[in-house]
Amino acid sequence: MSAVINSNAEHHTMIAEFERLLAQPMEAAAAQSLSRRGFMKLSGGVGGGLVLALAVGLPDQASAQGAPPQVPFAPGAYVRISPDGKITLYSKNPEIGQGIKTAFGVILAEELDAAWADVTVEQAEINAAVYGAQFAGGSLSIPTNWDNLRQAGAGARAMLVAAAAKQWGVAESELTTADSNVIHAASGRKASYGSLANAAAALPVPADAKALKLKDRKDYKLIGKRFTGVDNVALVTGKPLFAIDVNLPGMLYASLVKCPSVGGKVASANIDEIKKLPGITDAFIVEGTAKPANVMATGVLPGVAIVGKSTWAVFSARKQLKVNWDHSTASKDSWTDYVAKAKELSVKPAGDKVVRTVGDVDKALASAKPVEGYYQFAFVSHAQLEPQNTVAWFKGDSIELWAPTQLPANSLPLVAGIAGLKADKVTLHQMRVGGGFGRRLLNDFVADAAYVATKVPNTPVKLMWTREDDMEHDAYRVGGFMAYKGVLDEQGKLAALNAHMIGFEDPVSKAPTTASDFGANEFPANYLTDYRSSISRLPLSMPCGPWRAPGSNTMSWVQQSFFHELAVAAKRDHVEFLLEIFGRKAGAAPQAGPPGLNPDRAIGVIKLAAEKAGWGKPLPKGHHLGLAFFFSHQGHIAEIAEVSVDAKKKVTVHKMTVACDIGPVINLSGAENQVQGCVVDAMSTLALEITMENGAAQQVNYDKYPARRMPNSPQVDVHFVQSNYNPTGLGEPAFPPAAPAICNAIFAATGTRIRTLPITKAGFSVA
């Protein structure tokens, strides 16, 4: 086994995180299901035709015999072909703005050899028996579904080809397919998929999904082209796609008012007065089930629930609500205190927990004057635009929900527990998600709705959070601190690095706060002969959770900013400085398993970004470049920011050049959109913070948390390497390098090193 190619720490942390979330080892489960994966044919329903599912976890016997297992009609599966020629493809994972509904459709249609114009893509139902793991997180949808989606498309195509061969009495090998047709070139015959659908449905399913021949990349007709999102017509005409848009007959509206200091309980409240307000049907105190810091498990926080006949009746009643909060159980966390404590801890050479030791870093640090940098980054909010909401309908022996969740599977047992039902009595309709960014991997808002619904049985109820609820009870991107010391050798090469992170932990369980961690293989652990990473942890009870590229989005900023400090101290060109480090391990053969940080791919994107950005070439007057590279979510991404800074420290990002190696791109338009969005998001987040005092967030709406708007949106030039590795996800990996690239460019422009986020602390603003 090669020790040269790192298994990226962050990647495996994310996988581990999702294994915990999904309560199953993902990679093992994927491998197992591949061996046991079989096709199952589902009833085509009234319209007839072919409905083909590629099921995971079927008994070997059923798939080996090719016999359709006895499954109920499931309006899902992957591929449905109607006799009228309509092709419906089902996207198994939640759509949160990452474009997966379109990308999954393209992959299925490619192997099916369908004409894109014939295709409709629909959200699949939530059904683990048919679809396996269904979630939107970790940029894992593409890498974990690339094989099964291609096989599902190819399996349906194989059955259509078999049907045509039988009909025409020719060998399958004489047939080809194109644009939703089976073609027999020798006789000039052609049959549409629709005309073959019923005949195909009568044939046995392919015995072995893995034996199906998949297309060579050179033969792709759809993958890699530009597609507009499959829901775009519905979006621009205002069709109901989101959970917040669900309207049911007799539906009531509800809100759950929680303590601003996270975890506070209700001592008393003017419930009787609230109940008498116009349009209010009920109000009651909620004891709660969740521990504030333990939001990954989630549950219902204590508070007061108000139910009424309209959203406005409920929101108005909230203004009349008077609660005496019992703060004895509430968080007392203070950002001011953390900043002071972290500064004290940072002078220690190592934290309480040493994560990785290579050689003797203390000796190396003593031998030369080290370059030092102490970094601090703020808590931030997800601030996704659709406030949390869920429609829940408790019917006594079952419960039905419409929810904008990124992790539907986890909501089922959570809701079942709250409703006192078995999980199979919970039906969850996956709705389009109005922004995820990791926030909706937590199902606390689904739990809120389920709880309130049990109190108003047999009535659908729409549980609404206000924006203030949302920012006050976010699962924040955790803040943190990093103290670096680096040693350069006589040639100005990086010889040793000491990295001491000050992060956070649960005050009771001592478990690391989500994304407040340091991976053993974090770059440059495997590139140096003297290295130490360690972490000190402060107790934190504010809820924190995954936030777009968790861990990576802050690790990239501290690490890639400090690497620029080192390059500057070494008086070396930043591109050349990074290339030299990656060059120390270049040229190794890739290892098996999910791709880790590959130095050759890193070198490839750094060189490409430098070339495209005009690194080292003359720039417009006052313009300066800054570089950063980061590997996360299996993606290798280098970004170069071109900025100018005016006398008032206003930073204008004129252009961001982004070079990505994520393997082949599925939908070029969607991929570029993700990268553009990541750059804007990073610019926005550079200037934002959530501070907390007494366990309460101090910024609870967009007036105090001014997410970026239209002005001065930069030009974003995106370049894809399109390497031959399997395709990987792009919802996250373009985010981490953007902030350090901008900060490094600010240094180039001004000589000021930004070591604290938000950059407003140093008097800068982003134009």
Add this chain to the structure above:
Amino acid sequence: MLRLNVNGQERTIDGIADDTPLLWVLRDELKLVGTKFGCGVGQCGACTVHLNGQPIRSCQIPAVAAAGQKVTTVEGLSAGAQLTALQQAWIDHDVPQCGYCQSGQLMTATALLKQHPKPTDAQIDQFMTNICRCGTYVRIRKAIHAAAAATAGKGGAA
């Protein structure tokens, strides 16, 4: 009883509180859910509709203040299946990500093009104050310019 003219239709709504924002009358009473709730304080613009052709944050005005006036929502932008040039540009440039803010963006951009049929980048920056948390601004700008170009010479904006 409240009378509203919404998307060219006379609508009557009974039994709502006088301070009910137009947003919630549209969403909860008239089931026109294309207009979105984002912040409730007039910051994000997800609730943007037209009042007599002017873009307004519908979470900030009581519905009674719109009585007898012309309200247009995203559902009323296009006549039947024929999309406006701006809606078509939105699709051609694949603008949305999560899509939640997009109806508000479209309403603001439609009003912009009425006022400035060939807007400059500076005019776009000044007029387009809606938040897109996904950061689709680069494409929104392109789509606005494309729609302006598509309608140039046709004697009208989107």
